[in-house]
């Protein structure tokens with residue numbers, strides 16, 4: 100039966116973990132997957148999360164099924180976090196939302212829903228984009244095209260080319276946009292650029308699909324939601340895939356949410372009925388623990404304040420590591436302009452290294468990054484930074 104099955108290639112990001120785990124060198128460094136580790140190189144268990152878990156454990160609850168759309172207090176808290184307190188869409192009950200299995204789960208439910216609605220639409224993703232975007236939207240049945248994004252020479256965004264490419268999209272096409280901390284480049288649009296993109300999306304009747312997996316890792320929780328809130332203020336219909344997996348360091352709990360902003364409350368209730376069908380036929384209903392933890396933290400002023408501080412701590416430490424990497428590379432004699440390392444935002448630095456150079460980093464130095472040249476600077480610390488800088492300098496210089 101399975102004789103015709105071909106071997107799928109390793110996942111370009113998660114596959115690196117498998118290779119990294121098999122590497123026996125003691126000083127190997129994993130800068131592949133987008134996971135934050137602390138100054139000691141450990142995956143943090145946030146104090147706010149521990150406090151919420153202790154509270155939940157103090158009154159143990161049985162584990163029945165959650166509703167198809169998830170834990171209501173979690174979904175409401177996620178809506179507020181994404182759209183803010185001034186949201187016109189939330190006030191008008193125009194947002195159909197459900198708890199999703201991480202940001203990826205939200206993208207998948209959203210993609211399947213949109214494909215049922217308009218199978219002829221093309222999905223536009225940035226060039227480059229998160230490795231999984233193309234596969235996820237193609238597997239949902241869409242034709243996927245790219246719009247210009249990265250300007251290698253200018254070390255930034257090819258904004259005019261981006262507008263020109265989106266100007267070729269047809270009405271109803273879906274445009275996947277990274278709300279903040281663009282993955283993999285780390286280059287984000289300015290507020291003025293977002294306004295220009297939104298005007299174009301509106302004029303051409305395109306459907307924005309915002310991927311917001313890193314809210315809080317760029318400038319801050321509200322600043323990072325600028326684009327989502329600007330779409331809301333513009334009165335557009337759009338989709339948001341959001342994730343707390345990273346901001347709560349709850350990766351394995353898959354704490355995400357999907358939001359479909361509709362034109363009115365009645366339309367939103369029809370949309371909700373349809374995304375629930377997608378969820379029901381994909382995984383039935385979501386798991387309880389992570390959603391309860393996040394809802395407990397976000398629903399309590401003191402715990403929320405503690406979490407915001409812990410998130411700011413992660414954000415600040417990443418900025419320090421960016422500065423440290425840049426200084427160490429300059430000190431190692433790397434001549435090229437390196438200020439892009441500190442201009443980029445979020446967990447990643449898009450180094451400009453070629454796939455061959457990234458492979459050299461792995462094989463010669465045990466430094467693991469994605470072949471696209473993406474390095475997870477959120478996994479740097481004062482212990483591994485000198486090694487990483489020396490390895491990158493060596494690869495750049497020979």
Ligand code: LMR
Pocket residue numbers: 112113131132133134229231282312
């Ligand atoms: C990443 O880009 O490394 C993360 O989003 C993890 C993943 O699922 O790929």
